[in-house]
Amino acid sequence: MPTLAVLTAAGSGTRLGMDLPKALVELDGLPLVVHAARRLCASGAVDALVVTAPAGLEDHVASLLGDDPAVDRPVRVVAGAGTRQASVAAGLRAGLDASTSDADGPVDVVLVHDAARPLAPPRLVRRVVDAVRSGHGAVVPGLPVADTVKRVTAARPDDPTRAEPVAETVDRAALRAVQTPQGFDRATLERAHEAAAHRAGDEALAATDDAGLVEALGLPVHVVPGDAAAAKITTAHDLRVAALTLGEER
Numbered sequence: 043m044p045t046l047a048v049l050t051a052a053g054s055g056t057r058l059g060m061d062l063p064k065a066l067v068e069l070d071g072l073p074l075v076v077h078a079a080r081r082l083c084a085s086g087a088v089d090a091l092v093v094t095a096p097a098g099l100e101d102h103v104a105s106l107l108g109d110d111p112a113v114d115r116p117v118r119v120v121a122g123a124g125t126r127q128a129s130v131a132a133g134l135r136a137g138l139d140a141s142t143s144d145a146d147g148p149v150d151v152v153l154v155h156d157a158a159r160p161l162a163p164p165r166l167v168r169r170v171v172d173a174v175r176s177g178h179g180a181v182v183p184g185l186p187v188a189d190t191v192k193r194v195t196a197a198r199p200d201d202p203t204r205a206e207p208v209a210e211t212v213d214r215a216a217l218r219a220v221q222t223p224q225g226f227d228r229a230t231l232e233r234a235h236e237a238a239a240h241r242a243g244d245e246a247l248a249a250t251d252d253a254g255l256v257e258a259l260g261l262p263v264h265v266v267p268g269d270a271a272a273a274k275i276t277t278a279h280d281l282r283v284a285a286l287t288l289g290e291e292r
């Protein structure tokens with residue numbers, strides 16, 4: 043049965059600090075969103091894509107993807123929302139509405155991937171889909187953490203000049219830095235987003251990834267090996283590293 047990929051590309055890219063949305067920033071002459079879509083398609087494990095675009099730029103993003111011969115799966119572009127989580131929810135709704143009448147049957151596996159991780163390799167996409175199809179309801183790629191990690195008592199990320207007291211050193215052997223694409227059986231992801239949308243006030247969960255919403259339901263999430271090439275582009279430095287990674291691929 044079909045696999046749908048929700049590709050998030052509606053963020054503004056504040057930390058990258060360029061004058062256009064991050065997903066439209068070019069790496070080796072191609073927008074990040076096109077790199078990410080190409081690799082999802084090249085995996086052979088994705089049947090259709092829904093892309094969340096910055097509001098007002100839906101047609102522009104649709105033509106970028108529609109004009110690229112390597113994006114050879116059906117693509118639907120919808121407006122994103124105010125947070126990543128809300129953008130994924132919007133993409134999921136639109137993608138599932140559009141795909142449920144697919145000739146191969148209803149979508150049963152959904153990937154959620156960030157355009158901000160443009161070089162996630164096709165083999166990683168296949169690894170995640172295979173793990174879901176082998177019976178895991180929620181799968182994330184993750185890498186061991188290389189640095190020593192300390193928890194601070196009063197985090198002040200807004201004030202980098204201030205010294206933060208250390209509470210403890212965390213056992214890094216049990217930590218994984220988690221990437222995308224994250225994979226889910228359809229019912230699990232729909233349930234997780236529905237529950238998140240109904241939480242309010244103090245119970246509202248500021249999940250930074252979709253697997254976090256599944257964890258909040260008490261359902262299992264599994265980690266498969268991630269890939270350094272799937273690194274997230276957050277800052278200008280990350281963009282320069284991605285250019286080097288792309289050069290090494292050739």
Ligand SMILES: Nc1ccn([C@@H]2O[C@H](COP(=O)(O)OP(=O)(O)OP(=O)(O)O)[C@@H](O)[C@H]2O)c(=O)n1
Nearest residue numbers: 050051052053054055056057124125129157158
């Ligand atoms: N409202 C939002 C926010 C983010 N994203 C997407 O979620 C992914 C991860 O977000 P992040 O890297 O934090 O991107 P930005 O929100 O654009 O970055 P910043 O926080 O620096 O503004 C990106 O592919 C981004 O386009 C989205 O679709 N909708």
Ligand SMILES: C[C@](O)(CO)[C@H](O)COP(=O)(O)O
Nearest residue numbers: 126156220221222250251274
């Ligand atoms: C989903 C994600 O890519 C997993 O690592 C990440 O959490 C998104 O990053 P953000 O900067 O918190 O939006």
